[in-house]
Amino acid sequence: MELEFSGVVWHWRGPSPYHFVSVPDEECGALEAVLPQVSYGWGMIPVAGRVGDTTFTTALWPKDGGYVVPLKDAVRRAEDIELDDVVTVTLTVDGV
Numbered sequence: 001m002e003l004e005f006s007g008v009v010w011h012w013r014g015p016s017p018y019h020f021v022s023v024p025d026e027e028c029g030a031l032e033a034v035l036p037q038v039s040y041g042w043g044m045i046p047v048a049g050r051v052g053d054t055t056f057t058t059a060l061w062p063k064d065g066g067y068v069v070p071l072k073d074a075v076r077r078a079e080d081i082e083l084d085d086v087v088t089v090t091l092t093v094d095g096v
Contacts, residue, residue, distance in 0.1 A: 001034060001093040003027045009071060009085050019076060020061075020068040021089055028066040031093070038095045050090040052079040060091075 007021040023031065031045060038045055043062035047069075048055065054075050060067040069089055071081065081087055 001030065002090065003030065003093070004088065004090045006086055006088045009076075009081055009083055009087060011083050019071045019073075019081075019083070021071060021087060022063075023060065023067040023069060025066065031060065031067055034093060034095075038093055045093060048092040048094070049075075051075055051081070051087050054078040 003023075005024050005027055007024065009019055009021055011017065011019050035043065035045065040046065040059075045060040045067065046057070047060055048057050049069060050056075051071070056072060056075050058070050058072070060069060069091065071087075075081070079087070
């Protein structure tokens, strides 16, 4: 399964600060349908991602009834991504 969407980069300032892009509702519905096949627990979904020319692996995190894509610092540096930028994310969910 491959998903592509655009979203705003936001920052969570918790004990482990991180930058994220929220997955839109429509794509979250498609992810919920395959969750039992691909999740390794706690609702986490392993994915391969791409932003610009940079590829990475991560897991989608469940949040507030949807999912968020964590953007590693290496990805943000490589693509010159700042807080509040709008980025296009391509995700590939394996096993579907």
